[in-house]
Amino acid sequence: MKNYYFTSESVTEGHPDKLCDYISDSILDEYLKQDENSKVAVETFAATNSIVVAGQVTSKGQVDIEKLVREKVKEIGFDNQKTDLDYRTCKVEVNITKQSSDIALGVDIGGAGDQGIMFGYACDETESYMPYAIHYAHMLSRKLTEVRKDGTISYLRPDGKTQVTVEYEQDKPKRIEAVLISTQHLEDIQMSKLKEDIIEKVIKTTLPEDMMDENTKIYINPTGRFVIGGPLGDTGLTGRKIIVDTYGGYSRHGGGAFSGKDASKVDRSAAYMLRHVAKNIVANGLASKCEIQIAYAIGMKEPLSICVNTFGTARIPEEQIVEMIRQKFDLTPQGIIDYLKLKQPIYTQTTNYGHFGKSNLTWEKIITLSH
Numbered sequence: 001m002k003n004y005y006f007t008s009e010s011v012t013e014g015h016p017d018k019l020c021d022y023i024s025d026s027i028l029d030e031y032l033k034q035d036e037n038s039k040v041a042v043e044t045f046a047a048t049n050s051i052v053v054a055g056q057v058t059s060k061g062q063v064d065i066e067k068l069v070r071e072k073v074k075e076i077g078f079d080n081q082k083t084d085l086d087y088r089t090c091k092v093e094v095n096i097t098k099q100s101s102d103i104a105l106g107v108d109i110g111g112a113g114d115q116g117i118m119f120g121y122a123c124d125e126t127e128s129y130m131p132y133a134i135h136y137a138h139m140l141s142r143k144l145t146e147v148r149k150d151g152t153i154s155y156l157r158p159d160g161k162t163q164v165t166v167e168y169e170q171d172k173p174k175r176i177e178a179v180l181i182s183t184q185h186l187e188d189i190q191m192s193k194l195k196e197d198i199i200e201k202v203i204k205t206t207l208p209e210d211m212m213d214e215n216t217k218i219y220i221n222p223t224g225r226f227v228i229g230g231p232l233g234d235t236g237l238t239g240r241k242i243i244v245d246t247y248g249g250y251s252r253h254g255g256g257a258f259s260g261k262d263a264s265k266v267d268r269s270a271a272y273m274l275r276h277v278a279k280n281i282v283a284n285g286l287a288s289k290c291e292i293q294i295a296y297a298i299g300m301k302e303p304l305s306i307c308v309n310t311f312g313t314a315r316i317p318e319e320q321i322v323e324m325i326r327q328k329f330d331l332t333p334q335g336i337i338d339y340l341k342l343k344q345p346i347y348t349q350t351t352n353y354g355h356f357g358k359s360n361l362t363w364e365k366i367i368t369l370s371h
Helices: 016-034 065-076 101-107 132-149 191-203 266-283 318-328 333-340
Strands: 004-011 039-047 050-058 091-097 116-123 156-169 172-185 217-220 289-296 305-309
Touching: 004 132, 016 039, 016 050, 016 065, 050 065, 065 091, 116 266, 132 156, 132 172, 132 191, 172 191, 191 217, 266 289, 266 333, 305 318
Parallel strands: 050 091, 172 217
Antiparallel strands: 004 156, 039 050, 116 289, 156 172, 289 305
């Protein structure tokens, strides 16, 4: 298709699923600070004034998980159990065991921690080499959190979602067709005031003016009230926002979630590496779009397959790009960990507003590719 509409969504850090992702990644980072070889696979579940943390950890580090959970819930801004969650009174349950010795047999010798397929993607639609809709959906979610925390819109609460619909013409972003924002708020605020503030202080300060026109549709809290939010409005779970975390549905996803997993889990590390490779293929002018898939078998070091799709935009044959990837990049789990420095406690930086497109992360670095 050359002319079409495409929509992507994002969520704020107070969305119940993202709360869980953030807790899981915070636990991972705390273990890595004490022991860079920590093996961590932690899931978090959030419900009515309750947080459950479960999973497997093998580490020399010692982490007070309940204390950490309460700190992170407070950091996000949850302090009212009548509307969402209270860091002071919520119940925290911890169920952590050690990593399976069967998995360790393969991981400890540098093999993949599981079988699976992973994808990486990049395009030249934005300066971040991310698809247009998800790039700006993330910017809106980040802005929602910013204006809440700095007091610009002081009556907002932590939970929120954004959505951007882009009109494409000849396969290029032409204009923004629609913007949707749903944000939690205090009970006594008037909807007219909320809509005015969101349009003026979030949308107009975030989205490019030249991509908006008189036909752009704007929806703010379509159902009206959004007072009950966070885990009281909907349960949260680590790993449920995998499309928000990646490319907003514009590229395929292997299915494995990221948060709470150390880099020996190729669901995470290989997806980061493939983003790096795809971004550099586009940044070096070899294609305008690039999607890469690889597959692993548990315990094996080398990927079983590599597939490149440039959607007809490649300047050189795709087979040549595949061969260049094989020669240039070490795609073994250990090779990826070393190349991207994935034993560092960097993961809470990735949790919110997408794992890709942030220039400070190692997999976003642009390098020179020769072919």
